[in-house]
Amino acid sequence: MTDLDDVDAQLTAADKEILYSIPERTGGGLYYNIGDGRWGGSTILMALGLKERNLSGHIWTVDTYHRYNPSDVAKYSTKHEVDSYITRCKGRSSEWEDKLKDKWFEFIFIDGGHQYECALEDAAFAMTHSNLIGFHDTNMNRVSKAIQDSGILEWRLIHDVVRTKVFERVSK
Ligand SMILES: C[S@@+](CC[C@H](N)C(=O)[O-])C[C@H]1O[C@@H](n2cnc3c(N)ncnc32)[C@H](O)[C@@H]1O
Numbered sequence: 001m002t003d004l005d006d007v008d009a010q011l012t013a014a015d016k017e018i019l020y021s022i023p024e025r026t027g028g029g030l031y032y033n034i035g036d037g038r039w040g041g042s043t044i045l046m047a048l049g050l051k052e053r054n055l056s057g058h059i060w061t062v063d064t065y066h067r068y069n070p071s072d073v074a075k076y077s078t079k080h081e082v083d084s085y086i087t088r089c090k091g092r093s094s095e096w097e098d099k100l101k102d103k104w105f106e107f108i109f110i111d112g113g114h115q116y117e118c119a120l121e122d123a124a125f126a127m128t129h130s131n132l133i134g135f136h137d138t139n140m141n142r143v144s145k146a147i148q149d150s151g152i153l154e155w156r157l158i159h160d161v162v163r164t165k166v167f168e169r170v171s172k
Pocket of ligand 1: 009010011034036037041067092093113
């Protein structure tokens, strides 16, 4: 088992634990990560969660990569030997919505653009493509307002740490 402290990420230890635990909850499957960041941390944590539990699954991750080159980010997934679990998509999440519209994801993690409009649009896409959605940086007012306005507060809140909230759809 990987020591999660060894996974570079723009995430707290508690955020990391949540992402690493997701495959156990879903039993594997297809995930979508919005916002790969400098080290691809959230993506790698989900991939490690799959690999170290022998679960099959795959992660699509989107980022503009305007600050970090995808091939530099890929060095970290190579280090953790999880490249085969990951497909990296370059561009804004809004640009990828059409290409991903026919997919269903067992989990979506939203940590891309933190402007209100972007977080709200990502939430709207996620709510029609998954029953399990995580948001990062929920302590930021514009992210928390997007969460509030998205309607997802009607879902069940299953994780709530300082900067991460995960909601599960309540079946009717
Ligand atoms: C906070 S970082 C993500 C950190 C990452 N989840 C981790 O675990 O380390 C946010 C990322 O979102 C990307 N980003 C910003 N706006 C975006 C958008 N509209 N679509 C996709 N990615 C975006 C940025 O390039 C940045 O790399």
